Amino acid sequence: MEKRLLTIDELTEYIAVPRGTIYNWVNQRKLPYVKIGRRVKFDKQDIDKIIDKRKILLR
Known part of the structure; x- marks a missing residue:
């Protein structure tokens, strides 16, 4: 089972x-x-959504 909540150290490695x-x-929300x-924990699904929104697609 994949871990859903990440610590700050896990998040730094992940992204x-x-x-x-x-x-x-x-701090900037x-x-x-x-x-x-x-x-403080970070929801991996939320992080993945943010990454997906910021993707730049090639034409």
């Missing part, structure tokens, strides 16, 4: 973006997240 950039996106206690 190859530095940790600081992810924190900036969270550009990246949806789930807060569980004091921990």
